[in-house]
Amino acid sequence: MDTFLGLDALMLARIQFGFTIAFHFIFPALSIGLASYLAVLNALYLRSKDEAYLRLFKYWVKIFAITFAMGVVSGIVMSYQFGTNWSVFSDRAGPVIGPLMAYEVLTAFFLEAGFLGIMLFGRDKVGPGLHMFATLMVAVGTAISATWILSVNSWMHTPAGYTIGENGQFLPEDWLQVIFNPSFPYRLAHTLTAAYLSTALIVGGVGGWHLLKGRRDNHGVRTMFSMAMWMAAVVAPIQVFLGHEQGLNTYEYQPVKVLAMEGHFETSEEGIPLILFGIPDQEAEEMLYELKIPRIGGPILGKGWNASLEGLDTVPRSEEPPVAVVFFSFRIMVGLGMLMVGLGFWSLWVRWRGSLYQDGWLHRAALVMSPAGLVAIIAGWITTEVGRQPYTVYGIMRTEESVSPIGASAVGTSLIAFIVIYFMIFGAGILYMLVLMGKAPEPGEEDAEGDDGPIRTGGIMASSKPETTGAQNAPAE
Numbered sequence: 254m255d256t257f258l259g260l261d262a263l264m265l266a267r268i269q270f271g272f273t274i275a276f277h278f279i280f281p282a283l284s285i286g287l288a289s290y291l292a293v294l295n296a297l298y299l300r301s302k303d304e305a306y307l308r309l310f311k312y313w314v315k316i317f318a319i320t321f322a323m324g325v326v327s328g329i330v331m332s333y334q335f336g337t338n339w340s341v342f343s344d345r346a347g348p349v350i351g352p353l354m355a356y357e358v359l360t361a362f363f364l365e366a367g368f369l370g371i372m373l374f375g376r377d378k379v380g381p382g383l384h385m386f387a388t389l390m391v392a393v394g395t396a397i398s399a400t401w402i403l404s405v406n407s408w409m410h411t412p413a414g415y416t417i418g419e420n421g422q423f424l425p426e427d428w429l430q431v432i433f434n435p436s437f438p439y440r441l442a443h444t445l446t447a448a449y450l451s452t453a454l455i456v457g458g459v460g461g462w463h464l465l466k467g468r469r470d471n472h473g474v475r476t477m478f479s480m481a482m483w484m485a486a487v488v489a490p491i492q493v494f495l496g497h498e499q500g501l502n503t504y505e506y507q508p509v510k511v512l513a514m515e516g517h518f519e520t521s522e523e524g525i526p527l528i529l530f531g532i533p534d535q536e537a538e539e540m541l542y543e544l545k546i547p548r549i550g551g552p553i554l555g556k557g558w559n560a561s562l563e564g565l566d567t568v569p570r571s572e573e574p575p576v577a578v579v580f581f582s583f584r585i586m587v588g589l590g591m592l593m594v595g596l597g598f599w600s601l602w603v604r605w606r607g608s609l610y611q612d613g614w615l616h617r618a619a620l621v622m623s624p625a626g627l628v629a630i631i632a633g634w635i636t637t638e639v640g641r642q643p644y645t646v647y648g649i650m651r652t653e654e655s656v657s658p659i660g661a662s663a664v665g666t667s668l669i670a671f672i673v674i675y676f677m678i679f680g681a682g683i684l685y686m687l688v689l690m691g692k693a694p695e696p697g698e699e700d701a702e703g704d705d706g707p708i709r710t711g712g713i714m715a716s717s718k719p720e721t722t723g724a725q726n727a728p729a730e
Contacts, residue, residue: 257665263656265664266338269671271638273331276675278634279627280324285399285445286452287317288392291372295388299381305472312473312694313456316686318373321365323682330671338664342645342655349415349423349431350405357401365394396445403444407437410637410647411506423646435506439499440637446495447633450488450593451626457481458623459690461616466693469610473694478619479609486597493590501555507647509572510640512565513579515550516540520564525550530584533576538566574642578635585632589625596622 257265291310298306332354335343371379371387379387414430415423425431460478468474504511516528518538527550531543551560565573596618603612641647645655 255661257661260661260665262659262661262664263653265661265668266334266656266659267652269338269664269668270331270334271635272668273327273334273671273675274634275631276679277324277327277331278630280320280327281395281399282448282451282627282630283320283455284317284324285395285448286450286455287313287320288388288395289449290452290456291317292385292388292392295385299385305476308473308694309477314373316689319682319686319689321369323679327675327679337667338657338659339645339655340657342650345421345650345655346409346423346646349408349425352425353401353405353408353432357398361394361398361401364397365391368394399445399448400441403441404432404434404437407440408432408434409645410434410440410641411436412646412649436499436502439495439502443492443495443499443633446488446492447626447630450485450492451630453481453484453488454593454596454619454623454626457485457619458621461619461623462691463693464610464616465613465620468693471693471695475610477694478616479604482597482600482604482609482619485593486601489590489593489597493594496587496590497553504554507641509565509568510574510579511554512568513574513576513640514583514636516543516576516580517550517562517564518576519566521550521562523559523561524548525554525556525560525562527553531580533580535573535576571643574640579640582632582635582639586629586636589629589632592622593625593629 255262260268291314294306294310294313297303298310368387368390371384372391375387376384408431411434412423413434414425414427416426418424456477460474460481463471463474464478500511500514516531516533517525518533518540524547526545526547528540528543528545531540531545534541548558550562551558554560554562556562565576599615599618600609603609603615609615643651643653645652
């Protein structure tokens with residue numbers, strides 16, 4: 254068998270796609286969240302004329318521009334892999350997924366590209382109304398883009414509305430069933446909410462950093478931290494609920510994935526335990542050193558306290574996903590989600606006590622938790638995609654049938670090139686974003702949206718309002 258560093262072409266192609274999508278996914282998630290955040294900031298500024306909102310808009314629009322650019326570039330790389338590494342899948346599933354991805358370009362990407370320039374450069378050129386409309390259209394465009402992409406991916410998990418032609422191709426029969434397949438609404442809601450929550454944690458972490466640096470009298474810093482903590486407190490519990498609903502949908506259509514997520518190797522005859530932790534041994538089909546709570550797993554899965562559950566011991570080994578990967582990635586996602594809920598409730602308690610900007614431990618927690626949303630997104634994506642194995646189109650087309658007839662050395666060489674180039678280019682972009690985040694939104698900062706554009710410097714923006722220090726004057730509190 255042709256191998257590269259001991260791995261065959263199939264495994265290398267899977268690693269390459271997993272690596273590139275892990276890098277890519279964080280940028281659209283931030284783009285979706287930041288675009289909506291910028292729309293909210295712009296609307297609040299137009300309504301209140303509070304310079305703090307305008308200052309925050311100009312502060313975060315620079316970071317959004319970099320995020321958007323890196324998301325586009327990393328997404329293009331992924332699309333090429335459908336032709337190089339997964340040509341058999343592209344040939345068979347192309348009649349279904351091809352039009353959906355084309356709709357994403359024709360609706361969402363064109364909408365974003367058409368209004369992005371106005372959003373970044375046009376405040377002083379087109380007037381506040383049109384500029385607000387352009388900002389809103391960019392935010393809507395990012396959400397529409399996620400909608401089409403998730404429709405494609407959800408169809409691969411819960412295929413519907415198709416027939417299989419004589420040549421083995423998937424042919425669309427009912428486009429409404431294809432687009433609105435059974436898992437799509439749950440996954441769309443869960444993913445969009447994750448993007449908004451992840452962005453709030455980033456904003457909160459930046460605000461916490463500046464508060465720890467003694468910038469508690471900075472009106473913009475206080476505002477961004479307050480808005481982020483409100484978002485975390487409200488959205489994190491909603492995200493937990495949406496995740497639970499998606500889990501129930503997954504159990505209905507992909508029960509083997511849920512068995513791997515929950516670590517149920519053995520059949521439970523009476524009462525389903527909730528396995529909190531353990532070490533999966535897939536060869537022996539058992540969970541080592543497991544820590545579990547009896548019977549509570551039944552109600553979580555929508556069953557009774559005394560319900561039974563067929564475990565992975567009833568599933569052919571060839572139909573099982575890599576249990577350890579799915580089991581641990583699921584716990585990382587859920588564990589971080591619980592910490593997000595805790596951070597939100599903590600902020601409500603501190604806000605009620607009137608020390609939101611003085612509690613250094615909360616600020617440290619917000620800073621530490623700032624990347625938690627993105628890590629949870631990647632962990633959730635791993636849970637979803639690895640849990641779908643051994644299929645690309647669940648239950649119909651296996652992954653080993655989808656890979657291109659390509660040598661392992663070719664895939665391995667391109668994988669190494671991707672790793673080196675990605676860490677160089679995207680590492681530099683992320684570093685520059687961190688540098689921008691390390692600077693506080695000062696009232697006398699250079700206008701980042703002047704004639705020279707959002708990244709280069711223009712004139713000096715002077716606030717028309719004096720800097721306030723009282724909590725009663727800070728917006729969004």
